[in-house]
Amino acid sequence: MADQVATNITWHEGDVTxxxxxxxxxxxxxxxxxxxxxxSGKSTVAMALEKMLLARGRHAxxxxxxxxxxxxxxxxxxxxxxxxxxxRRIGEVTKLFADSGMISINSFISPYRVDRDNARAVHAxxxxxFFEVYxxxxxxxAEKRDPKGLYKKARAGEIKGFTGIDDPYEEPESAEIVxxxxxxxxxxxxxxxxxxxxxxGIV
Amino acid sequence: MADQVATNITWHEGDVTxxxxxxxxxxxxxxxxxxxxxxSGKSTVAMALEKMLLARGRHAxxxxxxxxxxxxxxxxxxxxxxxxxxxRRIGEVTKLFADSGMISINSFISPYRVDRDNARAVHAxxxxxFFEVYxxxxxxxAEKRDPKGLYKKARAGEIKGFTGIDDPYEEPESAEIVxxxxxxxxxxxxxxxxxxxxxxGIV
Numbered sequence: 026m027a028d029q030v031a032t033n034i035t036w037h038e039g040d041v042t043x044x045x046x047x048x049x050x051x052x053x054x055x056x057x058x059x060x061x062x063x064x065s066g067k068s069t070v071a072m073a074l075e076k077m078l079l080a081r082g083r084h085a086x087x088x089x090x091x092x093x094x095x096x097x098x099x100x101x102x103x104x105x106x107x108x109x110x111x112x113r114r115i116g117e118v119t120k121l122f123a124d125s126g127m128i129s130i131n132s133f134i135s136p137y138r139v140d141r142d143n144a145r146a147v148h149a150x151x152x153x154x155f156f157e158v159y160x161x162x163x164x165x166x167a168e169k170r171d172p173k174g175l176y177k178k179a180r181a182g183e184i185k186g187f188t189g190i191d192d193p194y195e196e197p198e199s200a201e202i203v204x205x206x207x208x209x210x211x212x213x214x215x216x217x218x219x220x221x222x223x224x225x226g227i228v
Numbered sequence: 229m230a231d232q233v234a235t236n237i238t239w240h241e242g243d244v245t246x247x248x249x250x251x252x253x254x255x256x257x258x259x260x261x262x263x264x265x266x267x268s269g270k271s272t273v274a275m276a277l278e279k280m281l282l283a284r285g286r287h288a289x290x291x292x293x294x295x296x297x298x299x300x301x302x303x304x305x306x307x308x309x310x311x312x313x314x315x316r317r318i319g320e321v322t323k324l325f326a327d328s329g330m331i332s333i334n335s336f337i338s339p340y341r342v343d344r345d346n347a348r349a350v351h352a353x354x355x356x357x358f359f360e361v362y363x364x365x366x367x368x369x370a371e372k373r374d375p376k377g378l379y380k381k382a383r384a385g386e387i388k389g390f391t392g393i394d395d396p397y398e399e400p401e402s403a404e405i406v407x408x409x410x411x412x413x414x415x416x417x418x419x420x421x422x423x424x425x426x427x428x429g430i431v
Contacts, residue, residue, distance in 0.1 A: 117300040
């Protein structure tokens, strides 16, 4: 309790500023938004990058279907309206994570340009860095991988509205970086993202 | 790039574990859920605690009406259904923050016991520490403060369903800590929370 008085002075000066948070976390909070087809490698690259950042003493967290669809967005289905709301909520949550000083790494197919652009706009309004990462694995390669058998089911008509089969994937037009995950290893992709973060002064 | 190989080894071992995250952040992620009447002092105490934690090199972030109602929950109103959904979403988001290793400090009136208990349950399912903090300022004192003139409007019938006036506040029955903000300073309240976090081995 010896530093009580000093603390008193500190928090009477006002809110925590972005500079104070940057000092506290040792990095600039930011969002990396990985978009691409199912089985393109988004989550694998995201988790590899998370581990690389943690191994370097940086702070990162992944948002993906596993921790969003069964929690925050469990009351959303796959209608056009629900898909848009799904991405809208994720955009708002990852903005909060980035505002807190985290490197927030998102892995969602997010097939529609307008939804991704909205997420970008939410960040711009708050001056929070946003990096759109196009995980550009071609459809034939993603379909060959098909680790969960989803493409097979979509081709058989057992799943409707599947991105790349009977629902469009709108390619990013101004992604900050493109990862050709069919031509490079997971580690190479993750290192490319790490280099981008370093070059941009984020970490 | 000299540590590339070591990184490679690291991320092939599996996902980031809670222990790895605790080491990385230098603290155990947790949620502090401040509940109480409007003008009870929730946000003021929350922000004081956030600053105290940051001044000590810890990592904390506040969720409150300012960054939730205008963003994630801007499509929710004040119907019974929307109020429940408001708190449900906040419970899920603060759980993610706590899972990321942050001390996530929430300030919401959250008047209904069932909604707060649901937020607690979401944390328990994931073994993430959750502290219910009852900011127990009596109604007459909160109404005397009335910094935004909301109680006055509620008494005049200009605001309907206002907690404490014509909508109930259900007091916590098993809060981890009670703050009598009408009898102690903001700093004393924040220090009481800091001591609890230290005693519980969170920071």
